[in-house]
Amino acid sequence: MKGRDLTPPQTVGPFFHGLLREGLNMLVAPKTLGDRIRIEGHVYDGNRTPVSDAMIEIWQANARGHYSHPADQRVASLDPAFAGFGRTGTDEAGHYWFETIRPGRVPFGKSGDQAPHLNVAVSARGLLHHLFTRLYFDDEAAANARDPVLRGIPEDRRSTMVAKKIIADGKTVYRLDIVLQGQDETVFFDL
C-alpha cells in the first residue's frame, strides 16, 4: 500500500486533437533498425459500431527487445533512432494505423523471454479510464504459447490480442481490431 492517494482519471472526451501531433503514428526513421511493419485495425463498441473518436497509444521495444527507458539498463542494445512510442486517433470508420518495426523479445525474469508484443492503451469519450491491452503476432505461435502474460489469459480469449499477418502492396501488415464490449471483447488488463 502506497502512501498517497492517486488522482482519479476522467475521460479524454471528444476534443483531444491537440494531443495528436502529426507523425506520432510513424515510429520509424530511415536509420531505425528492424523489419518495417504496419499495424492497423478498427475500434468497435458493443453494437459493433466503429468508434470514430478513440485515441490509441502504443509502447514497444526496439528490434533487439530493448525499451528506451532508464529502467532498461542494457545500454548496448539501444537504438538511438527508435523511441518506441506512438499515438493516433481513429478516423470516421474507427480505423487506426501505425508504421513501426517488429519488436524484439523482451526478457522476463531470469528464466526467459516474452513473445514480441506492443503495449496498447485505448482512450475515448465514454471510457472513464483508459484501457490497457497488448498486441501479439500470429506468426510467433511458439513464443506466444510460452508468453507469461498470454498464459495468464483464458485460452478462448487470447486470440483477441493476436494480430493477423497479411501482405498488402508488398508490405507486412498486422491487423487487430479492438472490441470494447460484447462478443469477441478484447482482453483488457488490471495493471
Place this chain on the structure above:
Amino acid sequence: MNKDFPPYLHEAYRATVLRAPRRPLIQVPKTLSEVTGPGPTVSAAASPDTDLTRNGGAGGEAVGERIIVTGRVIDDDGNPVPDTLLEIWQANAAGRYRHRRDQHHAPLDPNFLGFGTCLTDENGLYRFTTVRPGAYPWENHPNAWRPAHIHFSLLGPAWTSRLVTQMYFPGDPLQELDPIFNSVPTDAARERLIARYAHDVTQPAWALGFRFDIVLRGSEATPFESAEPSRAAKR
C-alpha cells in the same frame, strides 16, 4: 482497480453504456514492458508551450479571465516527478473548443488554441497561464452542461503511470449535476479533481492563481518475476 477510480460502466454518463467492457479486467504480471514507459523519452524531446493566452497563432491575446494553474506532480510515495510532460486542453472562455465536432453556438476566439504543454521542474512543479474555460452544453441528458474544466494528460515515469484526467474549479454548482465528475465514487477522490484558489499564486493586477497537485502511480522498481501470473480478476 483502485476503489477511488470511476467504474467503466456509469450509466448516467450515457456514452459508457456501449463502450465500457463487460468482462472483468484481467490481472497480469508486471514485466519490463509495464515498468518502463514512453514518458522519459517523450518528455526529453518536448518543447514546452505554457502560455495558452498567447499561443493561438493570430498574434493577439485570448479573451477571458486570465488565470495561472500550477501544482506539483508527485508519485504515490510522495516523491516529485521531475522533467515530466503535461499536456492540457480546454474550451475557450465562452465554452467552445476549436474542434470541428464542437458545434456549440458560442464564439470561437482566434487568439485561443486551447492546447498547451509544460515540463515539471526538478521539484515536480508545473505552471500554465491560460484563461478560465467556460461551461458548455452537451447531449448526455436534457439541459446537460459540463462544469468548467481543463483536461490533463501525463505519461509519467512508467506505462502504468499513464493518467488522463480533468481539473475542475472550486465552487462550481454544475459539478454536482455532472455525471462525468460524479463517476468518481467518493467525496474524497472527487475533491482531488478540484483545484484550490491560491492567493499566493495570484499575481496583482494580472491573473488569479489556482493550485492543482497530481499524484501518479510511480515506477515500481523491479518487474514481477514469477513465472506463474495470477489469473484472479478483480472488480
